[in-house]
Amino acid sequence: xxxxxxxxxxxxxxxxxxxxxxxxxxxxxxxxxxxxxxxxxxxxxxxxxxxxxxxxxxxxxxxxxxxxxxxxxxxxxxxxxxxxxxxxxxxxxxxxxxxxxxxxxxxxxxxxxxxxxxxxxxxxxxxxxxxxxxxxxxxxxxxxxxxxxxxxxxxxxxxxxxxxxxxxxxxxxxxxxxxxxxxxxxxxxxxxxxxxxxxxxxxxxxxxxxxxxxxxxxxxxxxxx
Amino acid sequence: xxxxxxxxxxxxxxxxxxxxxxxxxxxxxxxxxxxxxxxxxxxxxxxxxxxxxxxxxxxxxxxxxxxxxxxxxxxxxxxxxxxxxxxxxxxxxxxxxxxxxxxxxxxxxxxxxxxxxxxxxxxxxxxxxxxxxxxxxxxxxxxxxxxxxxxxxxxxxxxxxxxxxxxxxxxxxxxxxxxxxxxxxxxxxxxxxxxxxxxxxxxxxxxxxxxxxxxxxxxxxxxxxxxxxxxxxxxxxxxxxxxxxxxxxxxxxxxxxxxxxxxxxxxxxxxxxxxxxxxxxxxxxxxxxxxxxxxxxxxxxxxxxxxxxxxxxxxxxxxxxxxxxxxxxxxxxxxxxxxxxxxxxxxxxxxxxxxxxxxxxxxxxxxxxxxxxxxxxxxxxxxxxxxxxxxxxxxxxxxxxxxxxxxxxxxxxxxxx
Numbered sequence: 338x339x340x341x342x343x344x345x346x347x348x349x350x351x352x353x354x355x356x357x358x359x360x361x362x363x364x365x366x367x368x369x370x371x372x373x374x375x376x377x378x379x380x381x382x383x384x385x386x387x388x389x390x391x392x393x394x395x396x397x398x399x400x401x402x403x404x405x406x407x408x409x410x411x412x413x414x415x416x417x418x419x420x421x422x423x424x425x426x427x428x429x430x431x432x433x434x435x436x437x438x439x440x441x442x443x444x445x446x447x448x449x450x451x452x453x454x455x456x457x458x459x460x461x462x463x464x465x466x467x468x469x470x471x472x473x474x475x476x477x478x479x480x481x482x483x484x485x486x487x488x489x490x491x492x493x494x495x496x497x498x499x500x501x502x503x504x505x506x507x508x509x510x511x512x513x514x515x516x517x518x519x520x521x522x523x524x525x526x527x528x529x530x531x532x533x534x535x536x537x538x539x540x541x542x543x544x545x546x547x548x549x550x551x552x553x554x555x556x557x558x559x560x561x562x
Numbered sequence: 563x564x565x566x567x568x569x570x571x572x573x574x575x576x577x578x579x580x581x582x583x584x585x586x587x588x589x590x591x592x593x594x595x596x597x598x599x600x601x602x603x604x605x606x607x608x609x610x611x612x613x614x615x616x617x618x619x620x621x622x623x624x625x626x627x628x629x630x631x632x633x634x635x636x637x638x639x640x641x642x643x644x645x646x647x648x649x650x651x652x653x654x655x656x657x658x659x660x661x662x663x664x665x666x667x668x669x670x671x672x673x674x675x676x677x678x679x680x681x682x683x684x685x686x687x688x689x690x691x692x693x694x695x696x697x698x699x700x701x702x703x704x705x706x707x708x709x710x711x712x713x714x715x716x717x718x719x720x721x722x723x724x725x726x727x728x729x730x731x732x733x734x735x736x737x738x739x740x741x742x743x744x745x746x747x748x749x750x751x752x753x754x755x756x757x758x759x760x761x762x763x764x765x766x767x768x769x770x771x772x773x774x775x776x777x778x779x780x781x782x783x784x785x786x787x788x789x790x791x792x793x794x795x796x797x798x799x800x801x802x803x804x805x806x807x808x809x810x811x812x813x814x815x816x817x818x819x820x821x822x823x824x825x826x827x828x829x830x831x832x833x834x835x836x837x838x839x840x841x842x843x844x845x846x847x848x849x850x851x852x853x854x855x856x857x858x859x860x861x862x863x864x865x866x867x868x869x870x871x872x873x874x875x876x877x878x879x880x881x882x883x884x885x886x887x888x889x890x891x892x893x894x895x896x897x898x899x900x901x902x903x904x905x906x907x908x909x910x911x912x913x914x915x916x917x918x919x920x921x922x923x924x925x926x927x928x929x930x931x932x933x934x935x936x937x938x939x940x941x942x943x944x945x946x947x948x949x950x951x952x953x954x955x956x957x958x959x960x961x962x963x964x965x966x967x968x969x970x971x972x973x974x975x976x977x978x979x
Contacts, residue, residue: 346785352792359799417784439788439822442795490861505798507812509819516858528861554809555798 338453340364342386343373343399345392347389354388356442358502370394373407378546382454384411386445391428397430403433404431411452415440423457441510447500468498468545478541489517491536498549498559507556533557566716577705585698592693596686601645604664607679608779615670615677633678640667640674650680659684722751726758737764773836780829787825790818830888831935834955839882841880841960846886848878848911855887855894867904874911880979885956892949893918893958893975900973915978922973927968929973 340362346351346366350366357364365380367373370393376398377385385403389396400412412432416423424435433452436445454462454473464471470479476492478485489497497514498506537549550558564573611632625880643666649658662681668675722743729741741762765959794815803811833839854861856870861871878886888962897907897920905921925932931953935947950966953975957964 346789348789349785349792352789352796355796356792417781417788437826438784439818442792451618474683507795507798507815509816510795513819516861528865531865532861552808555812 338362338383339381340449340490341373341376341380341382342366343370343386343391343396343428344391345369346388353445356446359515360446370396370399373399374402377406381407382410383457384449386413386415386449387432389414389423391408391512400427400432409446409456411449411456413445413448413452415445418518441507441513443497443501443504443510444514447497447514451496451498464496464499466502466559469495469498469499469540471499480540480545482531483548485539485543487536487539490532490537494532494536496558501559503558503560504551505555505558511556566713566720569716570709570713573709576927577709581698581702581705585694588697589690589694592690594606596690597818600662600681600683600686604645604662604679604681607681608664608666608677611677611679612668615668615675630682633680633682635676635678637667637674637676640669641676643667647683648680652682652820660687678703719748722746722748723754723883726751726755730758733762735765735769738770773832776832777836780825780832783825784822787818787822791815791822793816822974824948826954831948831952831955834885834959837959839885839959841881841885842883843880845878845880846883847876848890848916849874849876849885851890852894852909852911855890859871859894859916862898866898866901868898868901869905869908870907870909872909872911874909875913877911879916879962879977881956881960881962885960889953889956889977892953893977896949896953896975897973915976917974917976919972919974921971924971925968925973929968932966933964950975 338361340357342350342364345361345368347368350368355362356367363374365382367376370391385399387396387399389405391399395414396414400414403410403412408431413434413436414427414432414559415436416427417438417439418452426535427435433455434448436448442450451522454464462473464473468480470482471477473496478492478495478542484548493515494511497511499539515532517527533549541547548559548561552558554562610971643664644663645664647660647662650661651657652659661680662683663681666677668677726743729743733739733741733910739762741758743759746752746755766781794811797811797818798808798815852874856872862868881889893916894907894909899919900922901907901920904921907921908917908919910917910919932950935951954964956962957977962977964977965974965976967976968975
């Protein structure tokens with residue numbers, strides 16, 4: 338998978354690049370509008386991450402250019418602006434998602450994977466992890482062929498965990514993924530614990546090994562080891 | 563009390579006092595003059611009577627003026643002469659009329675007589691009344707006309723002042739407007755208006771600067787925060803970190819997250835205050851928004867065993883749809899957050915109001931204070947203390963009314979429009 342990151346903040350760009358490299362993505366970086374347009378015109382990407390506030394041009398123009406040149410590329414706008422108008426304009430231009438700074442890299446990762454899934458396989462690509470099999474289109478989850486009924490939150494949690502497998506996920510990032518802006522409602526993270534517990538129980542009841550490991554003081558890690 | 567009314571009241575009181583005192587004084591002095599005149603005449607009559615009695619046999623009888631009467635009464639011993647006022651029946655007019663009598667004793671031909679000279683006072687009294695009434699009436703008329711003139715004049719002259727006052731009253735800082743006035747004839751009011759114009763200009767500029775600063779600063783903070791968070795997340799993946807390092811990192815991450823949310827909320831507050839979300843003309847139906855939010859918050863509701871009771875009509879208020887979402891969201895999350903275990907929430911939506919009532923702890927704060935930014939019930943909660951400030955601002959900007967009532971364990975927040 339090939340990503341293009343259009344972002345003028347070097348430190349943030351490095352973090353994002355490192356994150357996706359671990360995911361075995363090729364993540365290229367353009368630090369300004371000019372080089373971004375250049376790269377868009379030369380190469381083909383699966384997904385482009387665009388910061389719409391660039392020092393030498395409006396990132397929205399890059400989105401327009403991209404839509405014209407290569408309509409099947411997935412686009413996620415990352416921006417410090419979160420006004421409704423910006424969101425609507427960005428989405429209207431054909432971007433697939435809009436993420437406001439500051440965000441969790443794990444969240445960005447989950448969204449990138451969702452966009453790529455939607456774009457490349459019309460959502461039909463199966464997600465496999467160990468004994469777990471998911472058909473995103475149908476919201477169907479099975480362990481070794483046996484269906485598991487999950488609530489919406491449990492399903493979202495599972496997808497998120499798999500998208501960020503082998504990584505430490507903080508409780509905050511999980512809370513924000515599941516509840517969005519209401520995440521600050523969690524005076525404590527008991528809610529996450531409840532969902533994690535239920536999800537783990539449902540998986541293990543069908544004979545799935547326990548993939549979830551809690552990391553003291555931080556959060557959780559979903560991995561096969 | 564209105565300025566002009568106060569002036570009028572003082573003037574009225576002073577006029578009344580002057581009128582009554584003046585009339586009284588006038589009455590007393592005129593009466594004194596008339597009395598003195600009457601007494602003088604009585605004494606003159608006394609002299610005449612005395613003289614006549616001494617020369618009874620030699621002179622023709624001619625003593626008194628018309629309307630006066632003379633009584634002679636033989637007595638054994640003389641007494642002290644005195645003067646008195648009395649009413650006597652006037653046979654000609656058949657009514658009692660006031661008289662002044664001078665009683666004295668005189669000896670004539672070896673016999674003592676008690677002599678009473680009565681003088682009719684009616685005409686004098688009438689004169690007195692007429693004069694006092696007329697003068698009082700004239701003075702009263704003068705005072706009343708002065709008062710009327712004064713109040714009319716004040717009303718006219720103070721008009722620019724009230725116009726300025728009215729404009730200041732309507733002044734809303736959020737609209738970034740400067741107050742302009744027409745030129746006035748009165749110098750002082752002209753100066754006042756000029757001062758007000760300059761003041762509002764400065765206020766508008768300062769307010770604008772502040773807003774811009776807040777918005778820019780908030781924007782600029784987002785990117786470094788994103789860097790911090792991404793670096794922390796990178797560090798979390800480092801498996802060589804010890805447990806205690808991870809815990810420290812976790813608290814750094816938590817703080818950064820919190821800062822990010824705070825920043826977003828402040829930015830939103832500033833935008834709302836800047837009227838960047840203008841209401842349309844049609845009301846936004848709140849029912850689907852409320853139901854959607856309740857669904858989103860289901861986890862929390864179930865976890866805290868809160869029971870929800872809704873009583874909704876399919877109505878809403880005129881507001882920007884995004885603000886309606888925030889309004890509903892903040893009121894509901896507030897009701898959940900500050901609820902007690904096994905608590906209740908009652909949501910009522912009617913033609914003119916939307917209220918969220920929840921069980922909760924007793925409060926030490928004045929409920930209105932919870933609308934202030936960063937005012938929290940407790941320091942333990944993870945809340946930013948901006949939720950109700952946001953609701954308040956939304957209501958203010960859109961002309962709705964927000965009220966917080968506490969009745970024992972019940973907390974009610976009502977938005978009315």
